[in-house]
Amino acid sequence: MAEIVSSALPGSVTRRGFIKLAGCAAFGGAAAIALPDFAAAGKSDRVKPVLAPEAHFWEKVRQEFILDPDVVYLNIGTTGAMPRRVLENYAEYNRLAASRPRTFESELGASFGLPDQRAQLAAQFGCNADEICLSRNTTDGMDAILNGLDFNAGDEILLTHHEHIGALSPLNVLQDRYGVVLTEVEIPVLDVRNAIQFVERFAAKISGRTKAIVFSHITYKTGTRLPAKDLCRFARENGLISIVDGAHAPGMLKLDFHDMGCDFYAGAGHKWQCGPGCTGILYMRNHGENLPKFWAQNSSTYTFLAQPAGNLRGQYDIAYAMQYRGQANISAQLAMVDACNMWERIGRERIEAYVCGLSAHLKKALQKKFDGLGTFFCPDKPEFASGLTSFNPFADVTDGPRLTTFVQRLQDEYGYQARYTNFRLYQDDLEDTYAVRISTHLFHNRKQLDGLVAAMFDLYGQMGG
């Protein structure tokens, strides 16, 4: 990364332009790398139209992935899989980094603070370039947000009873370090009906000391998609900071942060967006009313950007300030932007419709095969559904050993690699409920899911039903 030249403040950040060196023209800069042209896919007359045009299109997309054909990978919720071209670009960036460590960034158009890449992401995620930066992952983003805000003893934060440890850990630090009060809100699981239900659950817990709400856009435990826009409006109307754990949404859903109206949103680049490991996106609202005080304590540029502006929100580019946090894996970050650009070419709305269509198909197929037996923990209603399907075929949903064995055998004996989750179904439960969690993404097709359902039913029979 170009270094900070401390003699010239505050314009101390060297902003070397994009320099195309001889020998690099083949992939000169992230914007010029090779990515598949999906606009033409599905129209080619070189391939016989054996499949319907839409299925043919997704088959072409599927061919962009190098997933092990002997395994049906259904755990994107933990981590995704890089498409071939992204992987190749990533390798090329690393090769260049190894051969020309001092110049590869500028050769690839990665100026200090990644302004071009942030502008590309801003256009894709419905925000301004001074509101989005590339993070290491969701955990990193949640930590930066929660430890960057001003909280004092007695301040209260509301969170759902289905949050991930990536949010819970920094929240518990705030509790132990400053005496912040954490109040759990039970969200509906089996009886999801409408957005008001969720808002009312939060509203019932609000107090004079409440300062912020934290919720997952899509919970990792059940795959329930929360009504983010309604919850953010509720927060705004009550003067609360809205902090969204968006681990599962980028790359699965079409996102528009301004429309959502959240204050902060931490997402993964390595899950549904299928970038390399250790990549993510972090949105921090930087315009409009009531910008919360923020201490960019894990930013190497606080001294040069926030401090000269009196750390006044809206007076400096917070995304720029949060982009540089010491030496980064620039190759990985550029490859993640490549993955984002590939998604744009396919169409993010089209991906969302396909992914959610697959999970709807899976639910229907499970219902049919199991003849109504078993329990779904993910809602059926499209607006609350996602690419994560959670289901337990057994009558005793608290039988952990049985369900975890089921998931393991599904992988070992049938080649379907999903995962299990365990959670409190109701906030006061003393015993956890278990579910198989199945991630369906743009590289899957219905035939694979039908095979999965048949395998699950067969195994269910073998395990005594």
Ligand SMILES: Cc1ncc(COP(=O)(O)O)c(C=O)c1O
């Ligand atoms: C809801 C949620 N938040 C945070 C994380 C942590 O994600 P990351 O690996 O991107 O830090 C996960 C991981 O599965 C998750 O499901």
